[in-house]
Amino acid sequence: MPARKLSEIGEFGLIGRIRDLFPAPEGVEGIGDDCAVLPQHSGRDTLVSTDLLIEGTHFLREDIPPYRLGWKSAAVNISDIAAMGGKPVATFLSVALPADLDASWMDEFLRGYADISGRFGVALLGGDTTASPDRICINVAVLGECPSGTARLRSHAQAGDRICVTGPLGDSAAGLKAILGGVERDADVQALIDRHYLPLPRVAEGLQLAATPGVHAMMDISDGIGSDLGHILEASGCGARIDVAALPLSPALQRVCARQGWDAAALAIGGGEDYELLFTCTPEAEKALAVPHTVIGTITAGTAIEWLGAGRSFHGFDHFR
Amino acid sequence: MPARKLSEIGEFGLIGRIRDLFPAPEGVEGIGDDCAVLPQHSGRDTLVSTDLLIEGTHFLREDIPPYRLGWKSAAVNISDIAAMGGKPVATFLSVALPADLDASWMDEFLRGYADISGRFGVALLGGDTTASPDRICINVAVLGECPSGTARLRSHAQAGDRICVTGPLGDSAAGLKAILGGVERDADVQALIDRHYLPLPRVAEGLQLAATPGVHAMMDISDGIGSDLGHILEASGCGARIDVAALPLSPALQRVCARQGWDAAALAIGGGEDYELLFTCTPEAEKALAVPHTVIGTITAGTAIEWLGAGRSFHGFDHFR
Numbered sequence: 107m108p109a110r111k112l113s114e115i116g117e118f119g120l121i122g123r124i125r126d127l128f129p130a131p132e133g134v135e136g137i138g139d140d141c142a143v144l145p146q147h148s149g150r151d152t153l154v155s156t157d158l159l160i161e162g163t164h165f166l167r168e169d170i171p172p173y174r175l176g177w178k179s180a181a182v183n184i185s186d187i188a189a190m191g192g193k194p195v196a197t198f199l200s201v202a203l204p205a206d207l208d209a210s211w212m213d214e215f216l217r218g219y220a221d222i223s224g225r226f227g228v229a230l231l232g233g234d235t236t237a238s239p240d241r242i243c244i245n246v247a248v249l250g251e252c253p254s255g256t257a258r259l260r261s262h263a264q265a266g267d268r269i270c271v272t273g274p275l276g277d278s279a280a281g282l283k284a285i286l287g288g289v290e291r292d293a294d295v296q297a298l299i300d301r302h303y304l305p306l307p308r309v310a311e312g313l314q315l316a317a318t319p320g321v322h323a324m325m326d327i328s329d330g331i332g333s334d335l336g337h338i339l340e341a342s343g344c345g346a347r348i349d350v351a352a353l354p355l356s357p358a359l360q361r362v363c364a365r366q367g368w369d370a371a372a373l374a375i376g377g378g379e380d381y382e383l384l385f386t387c388t389p390e391a392e393k394a395l396a397v398p399h400t401v402i403g404t405i406t407a408g409t410a411i412e413w414l415g416a417g418r419s420f421h422g423f424d425h426f427r
Numbered sequence: 428m429p430a431r432k433l434s435e436i437g438e439f440g441l442i443g444r445i446r447d448l449f450p451a452p453e454g455v456e457g458i459g460d461d462c463a464v465l466p467q468h469s470g471r472d473t474l475v476s477t478d479l480l481i482e483g484t485h486f487l488r489e490d491i492p493p494y495r496l497g498w499k500s501a502a503v504n505i506s507d508i509a510a511m512g513g514k515p516v517a518t519f520l521s522v523a524l525p526a527d528l529d530a531s532w533m534d535e536f537l538r539g540y541a542d543i544s545g546r547f548g549v550a551l552l553g554g555d556t557t558a559s560p561d562r563i564c565i566n567v568a569v570l571g572e573c574p575s576g577t578a579r580l581r582s583h584a585q586a587g588d589r590i591c592v593t594g595p596l597g598d599s600a601a602g603l604k605a606i607l608g609g610v611e612r613d614a615d616v617q618a619l620i621d622r623h624y625l626p627l628p629r630v631a632e633g634l635q636l637a638a639t640p641g642v643h644a645m646m647d648i649s650d651g652i653g654s655d656l657g658h659i660l661e662a663s664g665c666g667a668r669i670d671v672a673a674l675p676l677s678p679a680l681q682r683v684c685a686r687q688g689w690d691a692a693a694l695a696i697g698g699g700e701d702y703e704l705l706f707t708c709t710p711e712a713e714k715a716l717a718v719p720h721t722v723i724g725t726i727t728a729g730t731a732i733e734w735l736g737a738g739r740s741f742h743g744f745d746h747f748r
Contacts, residue, residue: 112533113526120533120556124520127541128551134517135552142552144517144570148469154553156568158521162560196455196465199445200479200566205434212433212441220448230449231456231463232475234566235441239483245521245555245566247477249465 135259138341140189140325141250143257151257153250155186161241169285172211174303176218179244182328184226185307185381187250189326190257191316194309196231197223200245202238226309256316258324258385263342267322267386267405272311272397274356275331276370277301279377280363289366294358305381311397312383320391330378331402335411338386345408350375350415354400375413456580459662461510461646462571464578472578474571476507482562490606493532495624497539500565503649505547506628506702508571510647511578512637515630517552518544521566523559547630577637579645579706584663588643588707588726593632593718595677596652597691598622600698601684610687615679626702632718633704641712651699652723656732659707666729671696671736675721696734 112120121137130136135143141153157179161167165175180197187194199219203212223230228248281302284295291299308326315321323338331348339346353374363370386405387395406412433441442458451457456464462474478500482488486496501518508515520540524533544551549569602623605616612620629647636642644659652669660667674695684691707726708716727733 110530111526112524112528112530115530117556120530123534124537124551124554124556127537128544130552131550134550136550137553142517142519144552146467146469146473147471148467150468152467152473152570154517154519154568154570156519156521156553156555156566158523158555158557158564158566160523160557160559160564163523163558196463196475198463198475198477198568200477202479202481202484202564203433205432207433209431209433209436209441213444216445216448223449229452229455229457230445231451231465232458232477233445234477234479235438235445236479236481237484238481239562241560241562243479243481243523243564243566245477245479245564245568247475247519247566247568249473249475 139260140186150251153190153192156247157183159244172214173218176215177222179246180219180222181305183246183248185326188307188309188312191312192250192252194228194250196229196249198247199233202236202243260338261341263323263338263344263386263405265407268392268401269403270399270401271382272308273382274354275380276359276374276377278379279373294362297358308383314397320388322386324385327380327382327384330376332375345406345410347412348403352402460581461507471572474511474513477568478504480565493535494539497536498543500567501540501543502626504567504569506647509628509630509633512633513571513573515549515571517550517570519568520554523557523564581659582662584644584659584665584707584726586728589713589722590724591720591722592703593629594703595675596701597695597698598680599700600694615683618679629704635718641709643707645706648701648703648705651697653696666727666731668733669724673723
């Protein structure tokens, strides 16, 4: 049998292998959601998630100011706690840095990391600092908590649920496209770039949604809803019908797309890193929701995503393909 | 002011900056020990630690079989929980892998990771998988727990305490030296190399020590006691007197050092990655200890380490220098 490369197996193939090898103990949610959920035996559950960022894969040193990278490194992890409806408590920061890096780079990184952490009352309680031969590597692990059994899992969607998002989609992907394409930075373009670099995790929204009966599955949008919604459907054994015309697009995105000839719907569906919450709930719960949101479709008893009004299908992001 | 490089500030300078920027909340042990300690409000404390391994800094792909790297990645983190006297519960594995890596490499890595995890009953509950442009990067975060207030901190040493270790020192450093120097692998050399690649965290010993009154400070030996003991002394505001002749050396280490002309004491003191426990306790507690151990010195009211019988001083390892 010829040796298979990771690029043939793909990210989700690799995760499947890991899952098979490490079954979660009874009563614990392990691999496959935004966070693991561990009972504390005290009326609370501990939530844990971790994210690895590699220079050259996730960011280019010359393109992202260190303050923004620090912000984003903490933000995407805090967002994983928000995605479960939990309260973020603490992060643990591992960094591998080239020895010839300016100390001011790290100072700025830490300032951004501290600013967003402070905003959400999250402590930095540990980590690891080490040398790297060349590329900067950053890993953040985050701990959060929620009342026992209230974490909103990807597997909780039910046929008939409304599918909702907490805010506009596609801004972050358009911001990245503008950076990479060297688009001139007027106020609209800058707003999109800020959404890419300085995401605001939906912690308060997640807590409110997790406290609402009838809110079922929840996750944050990191790879684009084309991919992320697929995870909810796979975990829940459902399908979905999405009304492409209902996808919330910010005015800035619409204006920039019109000017640049970009496909706003494709950015909203296939582009990642919006860090809005994607959730499903009963139609009754949806009507009573206090959290600002947009209904974008319905969970079906099928197995696939129907994109109404699109005339084509969409795909998300796989790290090895 | 000219820009300062990380190499001028050093690893512990960088950690100091992070500590200043992120003070730990009341009742929580944050940066500066083997683990953070968070109260669970249920008679238990949560312990957390994380470790980042970078190809080219911590390992060479052609030198370490993937099974052993997987084993070691989990082992060094489980050892951080042992170092607090806690029970390891779960790990979270982040890996960045080049897309052209053979899938069998990762399978072997996971097999080693699973073998040591299973040995200590530790679940793998999550993580992150992503692409790397070239180098393999591995981050493990580990969660453990202990009864409230029983975690053994570095800051707990008291003048008059005996300084003890749970097993022989220097084997791992000698194993690495043998690998890098291409020393012929007889049984002794192979035993040292196995100690380097397949460390066994002292979990049972840590749990027993943490349940023993009179056992004060504790940590695991990762950078060598020259450096690690310094951390206990700094955190506790004490000094130490070490009897170099008392350092436990394995028969294999003594034989290989005699043959190769290597300095066994220097390896035992300056070489890291033994993952034995280094702890301090009252003389009365020491006499009654059921855990196998060797007394290597005494905590003093001073501020430095005196190396009795050495005629020189020793230094540990700093990642940026």
